[in-house]
Amino acid sequence: MTMETQKFGESGFAEKAKTSIAEREQSIAYLGVELPKGGGGEFCPKKENYKQYKNQKFYLQLQQKIATSWKMDEPMLIEGGTSIGKTTTVRKMCADLGYEVYYTNLNGATDVEDLMGRYVPNADRKNSNEPEYKWTDGPVTAGLRQAGEKIRVIILDEYNSANPNIIIRLHEVLDELEKNGEVVLAEDASERVKVNKTKTKIIALTNPPGKGYLDRQPLDPAQLRRWNYQKEATELSKDTFSGSVDMLFGLKPEIEEMPDEEFLFSNDAEIPIEELKEIPGMKELVEKYKEFHQASKELLKNRKIAQDQPQAFTYDDRMEPQRVLKFIQHFYRGDINVVWKKALRYFYVNKLENETDKQKLLEIIDAIEYVAPVESRRKGFEREIPQAISEPVEKREGLSGTLAEQIKNAKEILGEEFFIGPEDVEETFGFKLNFKDIPQIPFSVEEIELHQKRGDMLVLNLDKTPDGELLTIEMMSTKAINVLGGNIIERDAKGDPNKYLLYTNQFDENGKVKSSAWFSGEAEISKQTPKAGWQFVSPEILPPSISKDAISQIEVLMENAKSDFFSGKFPVEHAEAEKEFQSKKDEIRRLMSENKYVESSKLISELKISQLLSEPVQNAIFRYLVSYKKGKQLFVDGKYMRSMCGASSDGGLLLFGDADSSGALVNGDDPDSSYVSLGAVSSRF
Amino acid sequence: MQKEIQEFLKMINGSTELCLMIAKDEQELLVVQQEVGNVGFQQSKNLREIFNGIKNGSKIYFTLGDTLGNNIYNVLAQYSTGQVTAHDGQSNLVANPDYAKGAVLILITKENLKKIEQGEKSLLNLVGLTWQK
Numbered sequence: 075m076t077m078e079t080q081k082f083g084e085s086g087f088a089e090k091a092k093t094s095i096a097e098r099e100q101s102i103a104y105l106g107v108e109l110p111k112g113g114g115g116e117f118c119p120k121k122e123n124y125k126q127y128k129n130q131k132f133y134l135q136l137q138q139k140i141a142t143s144w145k146m147d148e149p150m151l152i153e154g155g156t157s158i159g160k161t162t163t164v165r166k167m168c169a170d171l172g173y174e175v176y177y178t179n180l181n182g183a184t185d186v187e188d189l190m191g192r193y194v195p196n197a198d199r200k201n202s203n204e205p206e207y208k209w210t211d212g213p214v215t216a217g218l219r220q221a222g223e224k225i226r227v228i229i230l231d232e233y234n235s236a237n238p239n240i241i242i243r244l245h246e247v248l249d250e251l252e253k254n255g256e257v258v259l260a261e262d263a264s265e266r267v268k269v270n271k272t273k274t275k276i277i278a279l280t281n282p283p284g285k286g287y288l289d290r291q292p293l294d295p296a297q298l299r300r301w302n303y304q305k306e307a308t309e310l311s312k313d314t315f316s317g318s319v320d321m322l323f324g325l326k327p328e329i330e331e332m333p334d335e336e337f338l339f340s341n342d343a344e345i346p347i348e349e350l351k352e353i354p355g356m357k358e359l360v361e362k363y364k365e366f367h368q369a370s371k372e373l374l375k376n377r378k379i380a381q382d383q384p385q386a387f388t389y390d391d392r393m394e395p396q397r398v399l400k401f402i403q404h405f406y407r408g409d410i411n412v413v414w415k416k417a418l419r420y421f422y423v424n425k426l427e428n429e430t431d432k433q434k435l436l437e438i439i440d441a442i443e444y445v446a447p448v449e450s451r452r453k454g455f456e457r458e459i460p461q462a463i464s465e466p467v468e469k470r471e472g473l474s475g476t477l478a479e480q481i482k483n484a485k486e487i488l489g490e491e492f493f494i495g496p497e498d499v500e501e502t503f504g505f506k507l508n509f510k511d512i513p514q515i516p517f518s519v520e521e522i523e524l525h526q527k528r529g530d531m532l533v534l535n536l537d538k539t540p541d542g543e544l545l546t547i548e549m550m551s552t553k554a555i556n557v558l559g560g561n562i563i564e565r566d567a568k569g570d571p572n573k574y575l576l577y578t579n580q581f582d583e584n585g586k587v588k589s590s591a592w593f594s595g596e597a598e599i600s601k602q603t604p605k606a607g608w609q610f611v612s613p614e615i616l617p618p619s620i621s622k623d624a625i626s627q628i629e630v631l632m633e634n635a636k637s638d639f640f641s642g643k644f645p646v647e648h649a650e651a652e653k654e655f656q657s658k659k660d661e662i663r664r665l666m667s668e669n670k671y672v673e674s675s676k677l678i679s680e681l682k683i684s685q686l687l688s689e690p691v692q693n694a695i696f697r698y699l700v701s702y703k704k705g706k707q708l709f710v711d712g713k714y715m716r717s718m719c720g721a722s723s724d725g726g727l728l729l730f731g732d733a734d735s736s737g738a739l740v741n742g743d744d745p746d747s748s749y750v751s752l753g754a755v756s757s758r759f
Numbered sequence: 760m761q762k763e764i765q766e767f768l769k770m771i772n773g774s775t776e777l778c779l780m781i782a783k784d785e786q787e788l789l790v791v792q793q794e795v796g797n798v799g800f801q802q803s804k805n806l807r808e809i810f811n812g813i814k815n816g817s818k819i820y821f822t823l824g825d826t827l828g829n830n831i832y833n834v835l836a837q838y839s840t841g842q843v844t845a846h847d848g849q850s851n852l853v854a855n856p857d858y859a860k861g862a863v864l865i866l867i868t869k870e871n872l873k874k875i876e877q878g879e880k881s882l883l884n885l886v887g888l889t890w891q892k
Contacts, residue, residue, distance in 0.1 A: 120855040123841035126775065156884050161840040169841065176851065177844045179836050181880055182829040194848055213844065216851050231836065235879070 094134050094332050095170075102170050105134055106337035107141035109171055112225030117174035124166040128321040129329040132314040136163050136306065138338060140277070142420060143302050145340055146400045147271040149248050151233065151278040151298065153385060154306030160279045161231060168227055173275070176217035177229040180236035186243045189214040190261050209262050214247065217276075218257055218269050226274050233278035234293050234385075241297060248300050251276065282308055284384040292385045299390040302397065304424045305383070331586065334601045335544040338416055344403040355410045355444030362442045363414065367394060369438055370422055379431040387425055397421050411443050418442070436542055472516040480515040484532055487522045492531040492613075494700050502703040503553040505540050515608050516759075521639075528638060530610045530756070533697045537603035545603045547695055547740070548587045551576055554699040555585030561737065563702075575702060577739035593740055596722055604692040607759050611689055611697065615713050615731075615753030623666070624678055624727055624745035625659060627754040628718055631687040634756050651682035666746040671725025675745050679721045688718035689757035691728040691740060698730070698738060709733045714741060715755045760787075760892060764794040767890040768864075775858045776839045776887025779865045781872055783892060788822070788868050795820050800864060806830050806845065809863070813843055816857030820864040825874040827882055835885050838863055 096103040101110050112118070127133070140163065143150035152160050161177075168175050178189055185192075191212040196205055211219070217228035230236075230244065250257045251274060256266040278301060283292040310318075320326040350356060370389050373379045380387070401417040423435045473480040485493045496507050512534065517525075525532065538544050539553075555561050555575065561583050564573035580591035593599040619630040632652060636644055644652060658677060665674035678684055694715050698708050709715070709731035720728040726742025729752065743752070764780075771778045780795070782788035796802065800820045803809045809831070812819035823831075830845065837843040843854045856863075865886065867875075875882050883889075 117844065117851070117853050119842040123855060123858065161837070165841050175842060175844065177837060177842075179829075179833045181836075182832065188829075188846075197849055210846075210848075210850055212846060213851055 094329050095129060104141040105138035105332060106339040107138050107145055108340050109141050109144055112172040113223035114172040115174040115224050117176060118172055119165045119169040119175060121169045124169055127162065127166050128318045130314060130317040130321055131330050131332065132310065133159065133163060134330060134332060137167055139304055139424065140164065140167060142338065144275050146404055148302040148397065149251070149276040149300065151280065151301035151303045152306055153280045153282055155308040156281050158307060158310055161229060164227065164229055164277055174224055174226045175229060176213040176226060177231065178213045179231040180240060181232040182235070186240055187261055188212055189240060190243065190259060191215045192261060215259065215267060218247070218267050218274050220268065220270055220273050228274065228276045230276065230278040232280065234280040234283060234291060245300060248276065282384060295386045295388050298387050299393050303387055305427050307427070333546055333549055334597060335546065338405055339407050340404050341407070345406055350403060353410055354446060358444050359410060359414050359442065363398065366418065366438055366442055370435060373434065379434055380426055383427055389422060394421055414442060415439050472514050472518065477509065477512060477514060484515055484522055488526050488532055491706065492526070494531060494533040494697060494704070496534060498700050498704055499534055499536060502557060502700045503550070504557040508540050511540070513607055517608065517610070524638070525610045528612070531613050533609045533611060535604045535606050535609055535693055535696055537606040546601060547692060548600065550696060550699055551581055551585035554703065561585060573735045574737035577737040580739055581737070593722065599720065599722065599728065602692055602720070604696045605690050605759065609693065610758045612756045613708055615715050615755055619753040621748050621750050623748045624716065624718060625663060627716060628655065628683060631754055631756055632683060635687050635758065639758060648686060651686055655681055655683045671744045675721035675725045675727050678727065678745055679719050684718035687757060689715065689755050691717040691720050691730045694730040707733055709738055713751045713753060716752055760790065761794055763892065764791060765798065768795065768798050771862050771864070771888050773859055774862060774887055777835055777863050777865055777885055779867070779886040779889040781889065781891035782866065782868050784868055787892070788866060791866055792822065795864060806834060807847060809834060810843065810845055810852060810854055813838065813856050813861065813863060814854035816861040818862045820866055823865055823867045823871060825871040827875050827878070827880045832880050
């Protein structure tokens with residue numbers, strides 16, 4: 075089907091979050107980026123001509139990029155190989171949205187009049203009183219004219235084949251469009267055409283200069299600055315090709331489901347600058363952005379990136395900040411770090427073709443993170459608090475030697491069964507780690523020996539794949555189950571399923587989170603990743619923590635840590651966290667007694683002590699999967715671990731465990747619930 | 760050759776791309792033209808006829824010489840994208856190909872194809888199924 079879309083309700087944000095292309099009555103969202111429908115018209119492509127269009131990952135991302143540019147009213151220039159489907163994708167989106175298309179191919183076009191229009195003999199002239207010549211719009215002028223609700227897209231194909239006089243004229247058009255001004259038709263007695271960038275979108279398409287496109291000359295980098303320049307592949311990757319072929323043969327659904335982190339949700343309107351500057355962290359991130367911009371320019375200038383790209387470009391000092399600002403105004407939805415990272419990916423990383431080059435910028439972008447002060451409770455901090463607390467206050471003395479030596483030593487002390495290292499992670503998830511991305515083991519020999527005596531395990535946690543994809547619950551489960559060959563881990567004598575790894579009501583055979591799973595629409599759960607780094611954790615729940623509410627379980631964790639890890643005295647960071655806990659404990663208990671679970675769970679999950687001593691549920695799932703691959707299944711005794719640092723929207727603290735025959739599950743329960751199968755695990759990063 | 764051509768013409772039904780037939784010389788080109796005419800393809804002699812053929816969902820063929828003009832290129836380049844627009848000197852025109860019913864076949868001699876490919880525009884980049892003996 076051409077429009078393989080799913081409808082979502084007006085208030086169905088959660089449903090919308092799961093639908094790669096979501097159609098509403100008045101709009102369509104492409105991986106979250108929502109565009110208004112246009113009024114159709116004669117020049118609107120017909121939907122039936124896109125029945126064979128496959129909404130595979132590459133094409134969904136391409137549509138999202140285009141939608142993002144249109145959302146921001148930015149003229150866009152896409153450079154990519156001739157057969158990757160640039161024009162078809164634009165037209166397919168116009169068919170979806172009811173936008174009219176005005177197309178012109180600049181390969182060989184010599185006259186500005188071909189684009190803007192000209193006087194032609196009046197074929198309708200009936201007598202000498204009627205004009206001998208009449209004006210006829212070219213495709214660009216026709217696309218610029220406003221007509222009620224119609225939205226028009228001007229496609230300038232093979233843009234880098236255009237003659238200089240045409241490019242100059244088009245720049246005049248772009249400048250007027252940017253300020254919603256008037257395009258003066260010098261070709262038509264200086265007629266002034268009022269233009270509006272919300273009604274006219276301009277998209278230029280080019281093939282890469284050189285590389286088999288011999289007549290294509292590189293554009294002057296200065297010409298590119300007017301455009302939101304996006305570099306696409308010269309040819310489709312093997313994965314894209316393979317995925318599209320699978321879809322063509324009906325072996326895969328015609329719309330690929332995408333992980334939540336691929337979505338980019340837009341606001342209905344731009345956030346005013348006055349509001350934006352009040353967002354906590356904005357000032358700090360602006361400072362970091364300035365450094366990032368300069369660093370990116372240096373990399374480009376020194377040919378450390380984009381060395382192989384024949385089309386030179388710049389990171390423009392004036393345009394890039396403006397575009398980044400506009401992006402944030404359109405797409406900030408409560409997580410300041412995420413929106414900044416996505417903006418920088420969109421405008422900086424997407425100009426690069428080579429994966430290694432992209433990775434260089436992504437590494438810098440990863441470091442652009444606002445860490446909020448712990449005591450703050452202001453909006454937009456929710457995600458940052460765990461990060462802030464994860465930063466060690468006191469410098470720790472880790473193992474000596476190279477990382478390989480550290481791993482060898484730790485494994486020798488702890489034993490194979492209680493050590494989850496890089497090899498185990500690779501075998502579980504089926505990817506190859508970059509050794510340089512693996513942190514040093516921050517624990518001393520004495521500390522490792524202490525944990526060995528307790529029966530703790532040391533786990534190397536990741537928060538993303540080597541390709542930079544976030545290791546969300548679904549990413550972990552799909553990758554691990556892909557390696558295992560399915561969710562069924564045991565069969566009976568007849569070959570029927572006897573046991574599953576993950577709960578069948580929540581995960582499908584491929585490990586994808588089912589839409590019916592209670593947490594699938596909970597962005598704060600499904601989008602979160604394990605806390606990265608080396609972690610000591612008790613493999614199963616601590617016996618003293620069972621049959622206790624969350625507050626009492628925190629007390630158990632504190633006592634356990636204080637006596638076992640720190641010889642009876644907390645270091646400064648933990649001592650401060652304990653103080654905070656004591657100061658808030660009564661308030662939390664009061665809220666719990668009044669059944670105010672949303673508030674109480676939020677307070678618990680924001681406690682510094684929760685972040686320090688309780689294991690996030692994503693980490694529990696991570697080590698459950700790796701442990702199983704290593705030969706040991708955790709949580710098989712019907713018990714759940716309760717995480718104090720994650721809550722559901724209805725006020726439940728998150729649980730994981732109960733790996734019975736139908737598989738381990740993610741659950742949630744009120745913070746005052748206490749039963750014999752519910753406990754806490756000790757965790758130390 | 761007649762059978763080969765007919766087999767090829769059966770294959771192009773439903774194609775969303777332009778199809779190309781390369782004749783080894785002018786003599787073979789005449790044979791090919793006759794064969795495609797025999798199975799119901801209508802000859803288009805200019806841009807307007809190509810455009811109308813696409814618009815009407817007809818099966819058409821067009822014989823290219825040794826140049827690929829801007830206007831023809833503009834139309835051919837769009838065929839597989841689901842919509843074709845053009846300016847006929849009087850106004851902007853639009854056609855939506857009916858891939859199930861219609862088809863567009865380009866006929867050319869080997870020599871002329873070579874000349875075109877040596878120029879600025881590539882015909883081979885625009886076409887899908889291709890026949891030559």
